[in-house]
Amino acid sequence: MQCGHTGRNLIETNAVYVIVAREFKKFIREKSRLISTLARPLIWLFLVGGGMSKLVSFGSGISYMQFIFPGILGMTILFSSIFSSISIIWDKEFGLMKEILVAPVSRFSIVIGKALSGMVISVLQTIIILMLFPFLGMELSILSILSIIGIASLLAFCISALGIIVATFFESFESFGAIINFIVMPMFFLSGAMYPVDKLPSILKVITRINPLTYGVDAFKHAIFSDSSIHDFSLLTDLTFLVISSIIAVAVASFLFERKG
Amino acid sequence: MSIIKVENLSKDFGSISAVKNVSFEVEEGTIFGFLGPNGAGKTTTINILCTLLSPTSGKAFISGHNCKDEPSSVRKSIGVVFQDTTLDKDLTAYENLLFHAYLYNVKRSDRKARIHDALHFLDLYDRKNDLVKTFSGGMKRRLEVARGLIHKPRVLFLDEPTLGLDPQSRAHLWEFIVKLPEMHNVTIFMTTHYMEEAEVCNKIAIIDNGEIITRGTPTELKKTVGGDVIYIKTSDNMKAGPEIEKLFNITVNDKNGELYLTVPKGDALIPEIIRTIGEKVLSVRLQRPTLNDVFLKITGKQIREENVSSNDTMKNAVRSYRKKFDRN
Known part of the structure; x- marks a missing residue:
């Protein structure tokens, strides 16, 4: 038995590493994917945000474009994490998932590997978008930049893990459009990314309360704006919610993976 | 093991x-x-x-x-x-x-x-x-x-x-x-x-x-299929067929102008046949059983895709x- 003692460890570090490394390498190689994923937040920020700035104003001296900046960071994470996770559907259709499933690797490690892949790719893109802050007339300290990156990592891990749960329910890529229309877009709009959530009708408000993106965007607002009237929750609430939902999502995803492959 | x-x-x-x-x-x-x-x-x-x-x-x-x-x-x-x-x-x-x-x-x-x-x-x-x-x-x-x-x-x-x-x-x-x-x-x-x-x-x-x-x-x-099949073309199948049947005590069939017989060891029998009815033989070929024949024999159908x-x-x-x- 040359193949070591993988069975005894909860997480096989080699397997987790190589799952992340593969995604990372493919991401770096596919320049078109990077450009297209960066295009979406840029369009929203400058074309929607820029246009709306003329109509909407906040008393506190924050322009609409600045107001949606945390939401745009959230959007970058939402889309790239979900895309990264539903690449599992792609792997199922084109076979690589079978190679992973017959390997002596626990389903938990596969889920952790996939969630970390989504996290790494999302955070890289978020950093690129984040670096636009001077063009929006904003000032950020090194500390707030670092805390944004920290929050981004947590949020991206959480959403990637949720994406894996979604991916286990689909067999082919034809369902891609449905995932975007019925899961991703509602998550985006009901997160406080584009407008403050307290203006929503109460039924929709319930959804914002269980949407991890709401807490991620809120945490970004903490890190970006000093004005406290703009937050919905305390930073502690935001982070706690994200940590707990990450743990639940990983547990559920591992369970589903074990059962469904 | x-x-x-x-x-x-x-x-x-x-x-x-x-x-x-x-x-x-x-x-x-x-x-x-x-x-x-x-x-x-x-x-x-x-x-x-x-x-x-x-x-x-x-x-x-x-x-x-x-x-x-x-x-x-x-x-x-x-x-x-x-x-x-x-x-x-x-x-x-x-x-x-x-x-x-x-x-x-x-x-x-x-x-x-x-x-x-x-x-x-x-x-x-x-x-x-x-x-x-x-x-x-x-x-x-x-x-x-x-x-x-x-x-x-x-x-x-x-x-x-x-x-x-x-x-x-x-x-x-x-x-x-x-x-x-x-x-x-x-x-x-x-x-x-x-x-x-x-x-x-x-x-x-x-x-x-x-x-x-x-x-x-x-x-x-392949042995279960019953052995090799020898196909013989002769100048006069009508005469050669019964002749082989009598000499070797096996059934000979005629298909598309070719005589064929199934025997356990075809390669050993061919020289014997040539020796006895050699002047009438035009061509001889030996077909060994394939695994396809095995499948065919047991299931009565071909394994091929069609x-x-x-x-x-x-x-x-x-x-x-x-x-x-x-x-x-």
């Missing part, structure tokens, strides 16, 4: 029984062929042995480990080449193998050497830094075999390894496969519906509609069922 042991294995997909009460054993270091038409239950059996499916009833063991209860131990000791490619086409050949080496926790110091050995062995070393999407079908299949060897498995599963390849690539792949047991100390479990390819196997089990209908070495199985459409329907039914309900 048996490295694979299957006892009364059954697998149902809803109301369809894909595998029915199948039992067999595979000796270590041999090539075992699992033959049958499409949809006969070959892939389902492989998936159970590879821990991707759990059986409805019965047991399967690989080097003593139960495939259902000890999947991790089983997975460590097997390599699998699936019917459909499972390579990452956007990575290079080397990267695909490296991915595998990490996944199977191959020691850091061994990784590179093992990958290089496998690439050399399957004649792909020159292409190691090319993206897999530039590879031909035959090269992809060879790369998958190379990948299956990286972690030194004790059993290598090959599910229809030559499906969809042109004759030249098929022959090329077989050259490597037959060397595997000796050179890589591995037992081969392969499925195919190309009967002629199964000639290289040490042992064969023929499966049809989920049941094993016969088993043995290729030679043993005759398995009903099985294909079943295969599709099983596949769509699995997609819907049973991913276990």
Whole structure:
């Protein structure tokens, strides 16, 4: 038995590493994917945000474009994490998932590997978008930049893990459009990314309360704006919610993976 | 010693029984062929042995480990080449193998050497830094075999390894496969519906509609068909036929102007025939039985693809069922 003692460890570090490394390498190689994923937040920020700035104003001296900046960071994470996770559907259709499933690797490690892949790719893109802050007339300290990156990592891990749960329910890529229309877009709009959530009708408000993106965007607002009237929750609430939902999502995803492959 | 042991294995997909009460054993270091038409239950059996499916009833063991209860131990000791490619086409050949080496926790110091050995062995070393999407079908299949060897498995599963390849690539792949047991100390479990390819196997089990209908070495199985067939063209079939019947005490038939007779050892009989009725003989040919004839004799049908459409329907039914309900 040359193949070591993988069975005894909860997480096989080699397997987790190589799952992340593969995604990372493919991401770096596919320049078109990077450009297209960066295009979406840029369009929203400058074309929607820029246009709306003329109509909407906040008393506190924050322009609409600045107001949606945390939401745009959230959007970058939402889309790239979900895309990264539903690449599992792609792997199922084109076979690589079978190679992973017959390997002596626990389903938990596969889920952790996939969630970390989504996290790494999302955070890289978020950093690129984040670096636009001077063009929006904003000032950020090194500390707030670092805390944004920290929050981004947590949020991206959480959403990637949720994406894996979604991916286990689909067999082919034809369902891609449905995932975007019925899961991703509602998550985006009901997160406080584009407008403050307290203006929503109460039924929709319930959804914002269980949407991890709401807490991620809120945490970004903490890190970006000093004005406290703009937050919905305390930073502690935001982070706690994200940590707990990450743990639940990983547990559920591992369970589903074990059962469904 | 048996490295694979299957006892009364059954697998149902809803109301369809894909595998029915199948039992067999595979000796270590041999090539075992699992033959049958499409949809006969070959892939389902492989998936159970590879821990991707759990059986409805019965047991399967690989080097003593139960495939259902000890999947991790089983997975460590097997390599699998699936019917459909499972390579990452956007990575290079080397990267695909490296991915595998990490996944199977191959020691850091061994990784590179093992990958290089496998690439050399399957004649792909020159292409190691090319993206897999530039590879031909035959090269992809060879790369998958190379990948299956990286972690030194004790059993290598090959599910229809030559499906969809042109004759030249098929022959090329077989050259490597037959060397595997000796050179890589591995037992081969392969499925195919190309009967002629199964000639290289040490042992064969023929499966049809989920049941094993016969088993043995290729030679043993072919013997059951009743021996060689000698075809003779003569200047006067009407006279020569009865003459041979009388001399050798065997039935001679006439088909399309050719006499034919079935005998246990055709090569020994041909000189005798020439000696006795030589002046009338225009041509003689000997046809040895093939595994196809074995299948034909037992089931009354050809194994070839054009005759398995009903099985294909079943295969599709099983596949769509699995997609819907049973991913276990």
